[in-house]
Amino acid sequence: MSAITWTPLWGWPVASLIAVAMLAMGIMQIVLWRRSRGGPTDVTAGSVARRVVMCLAVAAAVVAPSLTVSVTTTAVRNTDVVIAVDVTGSMAVTDARYGSAESVSRISAASSAVKDITDMYADSNFSAISFGSSASVDVPLTPDTLAVDNWADRLTVEPTSTSSGSSLDTPLDLLLRTLKSIRDGHPHDEIILYLVTDGENTSAETRRTYSSLRAYLDDAFVLGTGSTQGGRIPVSSVDRTTDDGGKSSSESPEWVIDPTTGKPGTSRMDTKELESLADEMGGTRVIMTKDATARQAMSSSTGKSWRTRTTRSSTTTSSPIVWPIAAVMLVVSLWELTVWLRTSRRLL
Known part of the structure; x- marks a missing residue:
């Protein structure tokens, strides 16, 4: 009219x-x-x-x-999913479970979670980041889910010789730059962050807050891998690290020694730290277990709601x-x- x-x-x-x-x-x-x-x-x-x-x-x-x-205007809104995976030495501990009672390394559980995420968001763009002693963008933003799955298959923990402990704010600056770049380049897209880690933070310095990421996120999930009972940390190196994420091929693996006790160190998943990370980003914490995977923890309706969609407004x-x-x-x-x-x- x-x-x-x-x-x-x-x-x-x-x-x-x-x-x-x-x-x-x-x-x-x-x-x-x-x-x-x-x-x-x-x-x-x-x-x-x-x-x-x-x-x-x-x-x-x-x-x-x-x-x-x-x-009447028609707009197509896409989804950009950023996946950040912890590759510190503690991720080689074999105390994680992912959809079954079988114990696997934490990095293997993270790899499985990544592939479930790409399957849930099949119509989206993805960017993959790994972080340990430093952080890097391993897969720039792309709609190629196969590239992200291949990256997940090759995920391994960093060598023990280059590791400087676990500091959960290592990827913060890179995540901030990456998310801002995506928001500037795709202002109408939905941006989701998946942070996969055991939550262990051994740095003596106070961890910086992740709340600065809220300005660029529409949703966030912190996926916890490992167990509160924990396990010993195997020594990993470039030539000895296997597809199991740092688990040595030797029948008698070497363990990372705790300098304060002189005995093999133990790494435990920190559920409180995981909860804090999720709260700072205004997201959700999910602990992956034999009964809960990335796919089961976030219902299929959640995944579908973030896919590419067409909206009309008058x-x-x-x-x-x-x-x-x-x-x-x-x-x-x-x-x-x-x-x-x-x-x-x-x-x-």
Whole structure:
């Protein structure tokens, strides 16, 4: 349904003054013509009509008559999923369970979770980040789920020789830059973060908060892997690390020694730290167990709700009616010019 409204370009006060002045000039043309009838003047009814019409056209233009119409817009919203996986030495501990009673390394459980996530968000874009002593973007934003799954298959913990303990704020700066870049490049997309870690933080420094990520996130999940009972940490190296995420191929693996006790160190999943991470991002903490995987913990309806979707919204917009006024001005101006040329030729 359309309707005529008025949308003056310079606001009603200025437009009203100009419109009144033009109307006054039009009336003045008529008054002066009537007073000069019969006298020595070359003003004709036609010339008065033309000038009055010009005044009326200018008055109409400044108050800008507009046609208000209802417009339906269609937008396609995509989902960008950022997956950050902890690859510190503690992720090699074989105390995790993922959908079964079999114990697997924490990094193996993380790998399985990543592949479940890509399956749940099949129509989305993905970016993959690993973090240990440092953080890196291993897979830039891409719709290629196969690339992310291949990355998950190759996930291994960092070598013990380069490890400096677990610091959960290591990926924070990189995550902040990555999420901001995605938001700037795709302002209408939904952005979800999955942080997969055992929650262990051995750094002596106070961990920085993840709350700064909230500005760029629509949702966040912290997936906890491991157990509160914990387990010994195997020594991992580039040439000895296997597909099991740091579990040595030797029958008698070496263990990371705790320098304070001189005995093999034990790593335990920190559920309180996981809860704090989720709370800071306004997200959800999920502990992966034999009964709960990434797929089961987040219902299928959650995954489907974040897929690419088309939304429609109705809005009203005003379109100034310019061409009729311009057409009238053009016709009258050409008429005035023609009369002026004919009169000038007669006077020569």
